[in-house]
Each structure stands twice: as C-alpha cells, then as structure tokens.
Amino acid sequence: MVTLVGEKLAKKDNDFIYMGSLSECRDCKLKNVCFNLEDGCRYKITSIRDVRHDCKIHEGGVRIVEVEKTLLPAAVESKNAVEGETISINLDCKNIGCDSYFLCCPVGVKPGMKLKISKIKGDISCPEKKNLKEVLLE
Structure with missing residues (x-):
C-alpha cells in the first residue's frame, strides 16, 4: 500500500497510527494518497521512494512510502x-x-x-x- 508521510517520519521500519484526514487538506491534489489508510490502524513503513512533495502541514514536505498494516x-x-x-x-x-x-x-x-x-x-x-x-x- 502506498501513502504519503512527513519527511521527518519517513524512515524504514518506523511505525505510526493513522489518525484520519485533516480539514486543512481538503483542497490538496494529493489528499487521496494521504488519506487512503484506515483510521486508528497501525502501519509500518516498509520502503521509501525518492519522490518528495510540498505540503502545507509537514515542514520539509512529504515522501511517498510503502506501508503494511501491523497488529x-x-x-x-x-x-x-x-x-x-x-x-x-x-x-x-x-x-x-x-x-x-x-x-x-x-x-x-x-x-x-x-x-x-x-x-x-x-x-x-x-x-x-x-x-x-x-x-x-x-
């Protein structure tokens, strides 16, 4: 599964709990990639891609990462x-x-x-x- 996370959080084997979408992002062209995870679920970053994007929320932008749901x-x-x-x-x-x-x-x-x-x-x-x-x- 592919999603976007803040540059500072984009480290292999990092895990995080997806807390849902933000209203500040409703007009962003990348929101469908950011918000494609399940609320309250825990994910582990398995791979980091080189592509970076600017982001209003994350200082330093966001990175494309591959994640898997964990227990x-x-x-x-x-x-x-x-x-x-x-x-x-x-x-x-x-x-x-x-x-x-x-x-x-x-x-x-x-x-x-x-x-x-x-x-x-x-x-x-x-x-x-x-x-x-x-x-x-x-």
Whole structure:
C-alpha cells in the first residue's frame, strides 16, 4: 500500500497510527494518497521512494512510502480475550502512570471501534485489580 508521510517520519521500519484526514487538506491534489489508510490502524513503513512533495502541514514536505498494516497491542478483559473474536475496546483507565496504560487506552482507537483479536500474548498485572490480557488486534 502506498501513502504519503512527513519527511521527518519517513524512515524504514518506523511505525505510526493513522489518525484520519485533516480539514486543512481538503483542497490538496494529493489528499487521496494521504488519506487512503484506515483510521486508528497501525502501519509500518516498509520502503521509501525518492519522490518528495510540498505540503502545507509537514515542514520539509512529504515522501511517498510503502506501508503494511501491523497488529496493535491492547489490553482486554480476560473473559473477552478469544482469538478471532471481534471486540471493541471500552476500558476506562485513569492511572496514567501505569506501565500498561497505553495498552488499556491505545492511541488511535476510538470508543466503539470494532477490532479483531489476532493473538493473545498473556496476562497483564493491573494495579486496579482488573483481570486483563494483552492481545494483538487487527
């Protein structure tokens, strides 16, 4: 899959979570290439092409890159941790200092968003005593 990313972010093996389109870009001739990814999904840059374009948003312009969708680590309640199951993340964690905070509140995942459990990695130690498992979502 081909898309555009900011020059400073265009490094092989970098990963990012696509957060959606920007209203500032609605008149750009390249918007269809920039906005061809799925909101909330994680991508890894597999190849960088030499072509550069000017961009109103990214200082230094954008580069054409090839990306592949990767799995998103997250925490789910143990009772919902079933490989192949489609779920939505609804954990409400207020403990920002917790080592697992970003598993419970993954960046880019919106409330009610449906994701499929691809793999169960194991138990998570939760200071709030919730029974959680780390999973990989697609």
